[in-house]
Amino acid sequence: MQITDAEKWxxxxxxxxxxxxxxxxxxxxFLMEEVGEVARAVRAYEIGRDRPDxxxxxxxxxxxxLIEEMGDVIGNITLLADIYGVSLEEVIASHKEKLTKRFAEDLG
Structure with missing residues (x-):
């Protein structure tokens, strides 16, 4: 699924x-709650929960x-972007531009 199709869905x-x-x-x-659930899922996957219950x-x-929790984060990011009239493509393009400029020397 392409990013625009995912966003629409x-x-x-x-x-x-x-x-x-x-x-x-x-x-x-809600986004922060989901980010916490991603952190919990990463911990469970990497080192376990170590809980008797x-x-x-x-x-x-x-x-x-972990995949499901990351999807919940993407869902909330999508809704926040929509609130501000921004597409995910714009978010990714801006992120790419920012990092490309910031690390231009590293990219050769």
Whole structure:
């Protein structure tokens, strides 16, 4: 799936459920929650949780959970971008330009 197709799907899916009604402050809170879940998934995948109340999961299941949590982050980034009238392509292009300029000497 291309980034613009993913963006359209995310916006449509979230809108159908009423999830686009939240403003930027609430959306940012959701984003931070999801980033925390990515951190938890990375820890579980890399070093485990080491908790007696949790059963260790196979690596494949842990990787799938990580992928799902990263998707939740992308969903929230997409909605924030939409609030400000910015496409994901613009975000990525700007990011690329910023880093290319910043590290121009390193790129040869």
């Amino acid at each position: 995310i916006l449509s899916f979230y809108k159908q459920r009423g999830w686009t009604k939240y403003g930027p402050f609430i959306r940012t809170g 949790e059963v260790e999961q196979p690596k494949e299941k842990l990787k799938q959970e």
